């Protein structure tokens with residue numbers, strides 16, 4: 001006859017407790033939180049609306065030049081579309097761990113950032129220069145970069161992307177704070 005041993009019960013309880021951790025406890029790692037070691041060739045998801053379409057083409061070429069694999073989540077023309085659809089497509093690739101990082105682009109970069117941040121496990125940052133790109137990585141462990149195509153020149157964009165991909169998370173006090181962001185998210189998601 002099959003029965004559940006005390007060890008099995010202990011394992012089940014530990015698993016359930018880990019999945020329902022409360023603020024102050026260490027966050028459970030999800031695919032989107034898996035490390036994306038610097039210096040390595042990565043898979044990066046990129047998406048834009050019509051306002052970011054031209055820049056997306058440049059960004060994809062730049063990433064490929066650096067040796068990264070790109071998942072192009074669209075849009076595929078300059079026909080008017082809605083940025084949340086493409087920001088979600090990118091963010092969901094990061095959430096699932098299919099892409100290590102994501103880049104979302106629209107004309108201003110704001111709406112795509114908002115939409116991407118609704119996806120569990122995603123920390124999207126709208127960056128406009130070296131300082132915001134490095135801070136978003138070092139302090140916030142951002143895994144999605146949002147760019148405003150109408151605000152940035154091509155060289156600026158390349159510097160932002162290079163910085164975003166090559167800056168490591170600082171850990172320490174920053175990890176405690178990022179864990180608190182995750183705890184807020186968990187209050188509102190079943191998936192947590």
Ligand SMILES: O=P(O)(O)OC[C@H]1O[C@@H](O)[C@H](O)[C@@H]1O
Pocket residue numbers: 049050051052080083106107108109110111
């Ligand atoms: O082309 P329309 O619809 O005027 O504006 C789209 C842009 O306006 C903002 O929402 C976004 O930045 C998006 O790219």
